[in-house]
Amino acid sequence: MSASTLSPTKQAQTTTSRTKYASGLSPDWLLPAVYFLILLFIAGIWFRYLEFSTKDTPKALGIIGIGILCSGCCSLLGCYLVLRRMSLIGDAISHAVLPGIAIAFYFTGQPYGIGIMLGAMALGMLTSFLTQSLHSLGRVSEDASMGVVFTSLFALGVILIQLWGPRAHLDADCVLYGDIIFTMNRTVPMFGHEVPRALLALVPAAVLTLGFIALLWKELKIVSFDPALAAALGIKVWLVHYLLMGMVAGVTVASFESVGSILVVAMLIVPAAAAGLLTDRLWQMLIWSLVIAAHSAIFGYLSAAALNTSAAGMMAVMAGVQFGGAVLLAPRHGLLSRWLRNLRLSVRIASEDTIGQLYRAEEAAALPAGSQLAAIRPSSAPVGIIGWLSRQSLRRKGLVATNAVGSTELTHQGRNAARNIVRAHRLWESFLEANFDLPSDHLHEPAERMEHFLDPDLQQQLDQQLAGRQIDPHGKAIPQGVAVPTSAERPLPG
Amino acid sequence: MIEQLLAYNTIVVLLGVSILGAGAGMVGSFAVLRKRALTGDAVAHAALPGVCVAFLILGERNLTFMLLGALASGVLGIVIIAALCRWTRVREDAAIGIVLSVFPGLGFALSRMIQNMTTNGSKAGLESFILGKTAGMTRPDVYLILASALFCLAVVLVLYKEFKVVAFDTGFARSLGWPVYWLDLLLMSLIAVAVVIGLPAVGIIMMAALLILPGAGARFWTDSLGWLLFIAGAFGLLTGLIGTVFSALFSLFPAGPIIVLSGSVIFLISMLLGTRRGAMVRLLEHRCFQRDYGERQLLLATYDVASRTGQARVSAADLLARKSWSPGKVNGLISNAASSGLVERLETDEIRFTPAGLVRAVEVTRGHRLWEELLTEYPELAGSVVNLASESVDKYVEPAIIADLTASLKRQSRWPELPTETAEAAV
Numbered sequence: 074m075s076a077s078t079l080s081p082t083k084q085a086q087t088t089t090s091r092t093k094y095a096s097g098l099s100p101d102w103l104l105p106a107v108y109f110l111i112l113l114f115i116a117g118i119w120f121r122y123l124e125f126s127t128k129d130t131p132k133a134l135g136i137i138g139i140g141i142l143c144s145g146c147c148s149l150l151g152c153y154l155v156l157r158r159m160s161l162i163g164d165a166i167s168h169a170v171l172p173g174i175a176i177a178f179y180f181t182g183q184p185y186g187i188g189i190m191l192g193a194m195a196l197g198m199l200t201s202f203l204t205q206s207l208h209s210l211g212r213v214s215e216d217a218s219m220g221v222v223f224t225s226l227f228a229l230g231v232i233l234i235q236l237w238g239p240r241a242h243l244d245a246d247c248v249l250y251g252d253i254i255f256t257m258n259r260t261v262p263m264f265g266h267e268v269p270r271a272l273l274a275l276v277p278a279a280v281l282t283l284g285f286i287a288l289l290w291k292e293l294k295i296v297s298f299d300p301a302l303a304a305a306l307g308i309k310v311w312l313v314h315y316l317l318m319g320m321v322a323g324v325t326v327a328s329f330e331s332v333g334s335i336l337v338v339a340m341l342i343v344p345a346a347a348a349g350l351l352t353d354r355l356w357q358m359l360i361w362s363l364v365i366a367a368h369s370a371i372f373g374y375l376s377a378a379a380l381n382t383s384a385a386g387m388m389a390v391m392a393g394v395q396f397g398g399a400v401l402l403a404p405r406h407g408l409l410s411r412w413l414r415n416l417r418l419s420v421r422i423a424s425e426d427t428i429g430q431l432y433r434a435e436e437a438a439a440l441p442a443g444s445q446l447a448a449i450r451p452s453s454a455p456v457g458i459i460g461w462l463s464r465q466s467l468r469r470k471g472l473v474a475t476n477a478v479g480s481t482e483l484t485h486q487g488r489n490a491a492r493n494i495v496r497a498h499r500l501w502e503s504f505l506e507a508n509f510d511l512p513s514d515h516l517h518e519p520a521e522r523m524e525h526f527l528d529p530d531l532q533q534q535l536d537q538q539l540a541g542r543q544i545d546p547h548g549k550a551i552p553q554g555v556a557v558p559t560s561a562e563r564p565l566p567g
Numbered sequence: 568m569i570e571q572l573l574a575y576n577t578i579v580v581l582l583g584v585s586i587l588g589a590g591a592g593m594v595g596s597f598a599v600l601r602k603r604a605l606t607g608d609a610v611a612h613a614a615l616p617g618v619c620v621a622f623l624i625l626g627e628r629n630l631t632f633m634l635l636g637a638l639a640s641g642v643l644g645i646v647i648i649a650a651l652c653r654w655t656r657v658r659e660d661a662a663i664g665i666v667l668s669v670f671p672g673l674g675f676a677l678s679r680m681i682q683n684m685t686t687n688g689s690k691a692g693l694e695s696f697i698l699g700k701t702a703g704m705t706r707p708d709v710y711l712i713l714a715s716a717l718f719c720l721a722v723v724l725v726l727y728k729e730f731k732v733v734a735f736d737t738g739f740a741r742s743l744g745w746p747v748y749w750l751d752l753l754l755m756s757l758i759a760v761a762v763v764i765g766l767p768a769v770g771i772i773m774m775a776a777l778l779i780l781p782g783a784g785a786r787f788w789t790d791s792l793g794w795l796l797f798i799a800g801a802f803g804l805l806t807g808l809i810g811t812v813f814s815a816l817f818s819l820f821p822a823g824p825i826i827v828l829s830g831s832v833i834f835l836i837s838m839l840l841g842t843r844r845g846a847m848v849r850l851l852e853h854r855c856f857q858r859d860y861g862e863r864q865l866l867l868a869t870y871d872v873a874s875r876t877g878q879a880r881v882s883a884a885d886l887l888a889r890k891s892w893s894p895g896k897v898n899g900l901i902s903n904a905a906s907s908g909l910v911e912r913l914e915t916d917e918i919r920f921t922p923a924g925l926v927r928a929v930e931v932t933r934g935h936r937l938w939e940e941l942l943t944e945y946p947e948l949a950g951s952v953v954n955l956a957s958e959s960v961d962k963y964v965e966p967a968i969i970a971d972l973t974a975s976l977k978r979q980s981r982w983p984e985l986p987t988e989t990a991e992a993a994v
Binding site: 155158159160161163164168207210211212213214215216217218219220221224225227228229231232235236335336338339341342343345346349350377380381382383385386387388389390392393396400406408 | 599602603604605607608651654655656657658660661662663664665667668669671672673674675676677679680683684772773775776778779780782783786787819820821823824825827828830831834838844846
């Protein structure tokens, strides 16, 4: 009953909040840009401070560029993995491509190039396929089947590489950790310039990634958020899935030489997870994850140079640091903002309780002495920090004032606000009594909670339902509502 | 070759890896049951920075402190995963992935830093934690592994009942008022202990395999937790044994991957041949069921046709008209039934019940009509019935209801009776 009466308003609220976030140049849109520029500025200063010799500066920039390219590709694809709750298949694939690399190396004789890429993509899809079939045919739970498949394939890959690899600097260590510092030294001639070999794999991978996302934007979006709907619309979910797995494997292997599998996994998952905390829209999530990935690469390189350590490792750490920042500071889903929201709600409830008490006290004083209705519940003034904050907020808004005797009393404005609270309370009590079979001493508690969340619209609806009832179940008058400007500013409960 | 196997070092490694495999397999099966297989992997990855920090603090290589550091950061990894799932909207897979990648990144950066710092050329030996150094196992290592495996076994034995309920029915455990959260954490800590002890020997990835493979493989052989733990431990032991022997024989290859691959082979064999959920068993069960079901359907249809026409002979064409079977299928069903001696083929492409077949057909038809009657008269009971394809209802409903249904069928004269002479012959 109550649900049906409440739903229209709820819908209206959701619509307004949605339109608010969809509007063109909202802070949601600007935030990643500002974040990017500020951090870029800091990075620039740090870069200067590290004092690279003039000869090394282009090399350092080149390494950072390659880092950004790797992590950018990974983070874009990672968004879809995280959204589809498949982050760990990214981890599995990045380990399981090893035999593909080894086999392709055996046939092509080159530790880089298109052959390796194709071999890895095939193994990526195979990993996903094997995991699925172990799960459905072997009735092994999904995580266990993933663990079985990727550890076995990885072990096979290490053995194959041991068997065929030593001829060409291809070993498991390099696959795990990469060596981004040396990528600028391994060059191949192209268009009359010496181009880093890693770019031969990374540029196509980046182009492919962007093309893949642009071409399949709609399909990927629907499959990520509602696979059942996608299937109903005739989208081949399995095809999109395997293409994504293939892309992840391809990008993984393109990044291997530079950054190694640990960093690939970090870049697939961490920026996307952080971006997911920062926004609720897909394209903003992609932008956020790109920004975070880029800064992981930049600051990872800088801190590695400062500490004289591995750049790939520090890039992963920097991604983790930014993720930690997002967990704490994200505008809507961060711990800090949630804590503030809860605090604000507590303060509002405490101050509303306070003025409600004052109103009831005034009401009791106005009744003839000895009247049964004059009995009010023992006052429970909010204590501690919340209580202090609520009293400050009441005074600031001019809802209460100290009178000549030195005790607190309601101002005119405060009385109006309090009347609304008490009205909400008594309306809800009456509503409960009218619609539910509750004993009269069970009405106060729920009303004490609900009174803070009944806006004038709902109060009016309740009033209509109760056909203009004047007296609440305890025999007290339901005060008439007064338009109070402050109630409109209330944040949405949530 | 035999001398190679009997060398002192090989025997030490053999013992160490096997005991490690047994311990990891046992605690790992809990992770598999709790659908937390990859948390073990995350712990293995998360242990890395702890090793480096311990080294940095101590300034020298001390295995005990490094293992304690590994344990601490491994448990920290678990706590972070739990906290991310609990307090933020990051989902479990992403939380595991974050720990899985950021921690080893930090560990690797730290270990490089240590390498670049130590000028006297003494490597910290941290690399061995990443890829494992099985051959470097010494006698004290084996004692340590044995001690921690026994410790894990003791904890599992003491808290067997609690772990059992938590592993299978968290909600029930919570309703019993048990500290599910802490039991879970304890379970994960046991996994962390196994992982940390194993890391220097077999490395990160291999450790994950030792945790997952035996438990997942053992699941194909049994449905009881006690046996599962035992079999998983045995598989882990076997994995270690076979893997070490092979890697001693083919010294070209690193030991870790060989051990993992022996585990994979054991897993594959279990998946194919496991007596409880193995592929072969399930295929056979499926075949048996299909055969049994087909036979019942044939008897039912034949009895139906025969009782409708009043003749003992039924032609294949009649059966084809009643059922959406292909002629080939009818032929196959008749052959099966004939070989079980339930029907006999006549020259004229017709079939006839043998006396035993008639008894069986009446039985099957009774069962089928009881089903029909049950589903029309007591549709509300259908939901509680486990297997709608079983022959009769008597396993699922009370005798009183069956009597009621039988009476009702008799009233409608749909209760099949054996002809008296056949009944006497059957007795």
